[in-house]
Amino acid sequence: MLVYLTLNVEHRTLNRFPLTPNGFFDIRYTNYDILIADSPDALYNISFICYELAMKVECEGNAYSFEKPMLASKLLEQLSLSRETHLVVVNGKLVTEDHRIDRDDEVKLIRVVSGG
Amino acid sequence: MKCRVCGKPANINLRSYKTALCEEDFIAFLEKRVSATIGKYRLIDEADRPIVAVSGGKDSLSLWYMMNKLGYVSDGIYIDLGIEGYSERSLEKVRQMADTLRRRVYVFHVRNALQKGIDGVARVIRRPTCSACGTIKRYIMNRVCIDKGYTVLATGHNLDDEASALFGNVLYWKREYLWKKNVVLEGRGEHLVKKIKPFFLCSEREIAAYAIMKGIDYIYEECPYSEGAKTLVYKEMLNRIEESSPGTKIMFVKGYLKMLKEKGDEKEDGRESRYCLRCGYPTFSDKCSFCWLLDKFGTEYDVEFDQYN
Numbered sequence: 181m182l183v184y185l186t187l188n189v190e191h192r193t194l195n196r197f198p199l200t201p202n203g204f205f206d207i208r209y210t211n212y213d214i215l216i217a218d219s220p221d222a223l224y225n226i227s228f229i230c231y232e233l234a235m236k237v238e239c240e241g242n243a244y245s246f247e248k249p250m251l252a253s254k255l256l257e258q259l260s261l262s263r264e265t266h267l268v269v270v271n272g273k274l275v276t277e278d279h280r281i282d283r284d285d286e287v288k289l290i291r292v293v294s295g296g
Numbered sequence: 297m298k299c300r301v302c303g304k305p306a307n308i309n310l311r312s313y314k315t316a317l318c319e320e321d322f323i324a325f326l327e328k329r330v331s332a333t334i335g336k337y338r339l340i341d342e343a344d345r346p347i348v349a350v351s352g353g354k355d356s357l358s359l360w361y362m363m364n365k366l367g368y369v370s371d372g373i374y375i376d377l378g379i380e381g382y383s384e385r386s387l388e389k390v391r392q393m394a395d396t397l398r399r400r401v402y403v404f405h406v407r408n409a410l411q412k413g414i415d416g417v418a419r420v421i422r423r424p425t426c427s428a429c430g431t432i433k434r435y436i437m438n439r440v441c442i443d444k445g446y447t448v449l450a451t452g453h454n455l456d457d458e459a460s461a462l463f464g465n466v467l468y469w470k471r472e473y474l475w476k477k478n479v480v481l482e483g484r485g486e487h488l489v490k491k492i493k494p495f496f497l498c499s500e501r502e503i504a505a506y507a508i509m510k511g512i513d514y515i516y517e518e519c520p521y522s523e524g525a526k527t528l529v530y531k532e533m534l535n536r537i538e539e540s541s542p543g544t545k546i547m548f549v550k551g552y553l554k555m556l557k558e559k560g561d562e563k564e565d566g567r568e569s570r571y572c573l574r575c576g577y578p579t580f581s582d583k584c585s586f587c588w589l590l591d592k593f594g595t596e597y598d599v600e601f602d603q604y605n
């Protein structure tokens with residue numbers, strides 16, 4: 181399961197970062213330390229929110245994350261894929277378009293078209 | 297969605313057949329269609345010894361698996377094109393399946409014959425890679441049958457392959473190719489083996505679903521030299537039509553087969569058919585294109601196969 185951290189400054193979400201397996205994220209790769217150093221007052225308004233993503237989707241070597249559970253048909257639509265060209269595999273089993281994908285489900289989209 | 301046969305949750309929705317099926321019933325449904333195709337078009341006789349042309353992709357591996365499961369006991373032939381990485385990975389999948397089925401697979405290495413991978417071969421003869429590959433594959437697949445006593449060569453061509461090829465031939469009115477496609481191409485004498493396509497009426501989607509359900513481990517990646525750009529566009533167009541009018545692809549291909557049958561066997565294109573003086577393969581000149589290739593590379597190579605049991 182992927183755990184994400186959002187960095188909120190002045191009540192606005194600036195960005196979110198995946199946590200490393202041991203629960204850290206590396207602020208050196210962000211520019212926000214500069215922001216914090218330049219305006220000490222802002223420190224009071226910085227908050228971190230930790231949350232888990234609902235589902236992990238793999239498609240042709242790319243990984244996508246979605247925050248809410250949804251129907252398989254909706255997932256294909258969100259990625260602009262056709263049900264004629266992609267099969268939805270949830271936890272190793274093929275599912276039809278009306279299947280509701282839950283939190284924690286591992287989803288794979290399989291492209292069925294191959295070149296001539 | 298519920299399975300139309302048993303009422304359990306369905307695993308696949310088949311809009312072109314207006315049905316949805318669970319895993320078990322879908323497998324039975326697809327296998328029945330392939331059996332029916334084999335029966336109706338007389339693809340395999342009891343006395344036949346079939347062999348399957350395997351590439352490591354979903355179609356050929358599923359076909360090899362299914363034919364053996366349906367009782368058409370068959371070995372495999374794999375052509376190693378000598379493409380770095382890709383060829384080794386696909387051969388590995390083929391070997392895995394050979395182990396599962398406990399069948400033999402013959403391996404022909406292009407590099408052993410011509411000292412070059414397929415891209416190098418193509419460069420020397422100044423032809424596109426896919427065209428050089430096609431010449432070698434057609435020849436070697438036929439040759440393994442002649443040399444090793446197989447009477448039928450099965451390939452994994454599917455409904456989408458046939459529909460897209462037909463679509464292209466109609467678009468550009470390629471009359472010389474239009475009526476050449478068929479579920480079966482009869483052999484000729486002792487030099488040309490019979491070729492069959494048991495998946496002619498099975499869509500890519502159905503075959504991929506079958507492979508997933510059966511846990512068939514196939515290679516997803518495409519050949520790096522694939523020049524199938526046009527084919528992919530046709531497939532894309534046909535799938536878009538299929539999306540809004542389910543069943544169009546199968547109607548298109550079945551309609552073609554019906555017209556082909558009505559048309560009957562018109563005589564070949566008039567050119568006198570001859571046989572290669574060196575190896576006996578049908579050709580229109582003294583020497584077939586494969587023997588020409590061997591000459592071009594100056595090799596005295598005699599076609600050999602590795603066997604993996």
Ligand SMILES: [Zn+2]
Pocket residue numbers: 299300301302303304317318319320321
């Ligand atoms: Zn069922």
Ligand SMILES: [Zn+2]
Pocket residue numbers: 572573574575576577583584585586587588
């Ligand atoms: Zn020859």
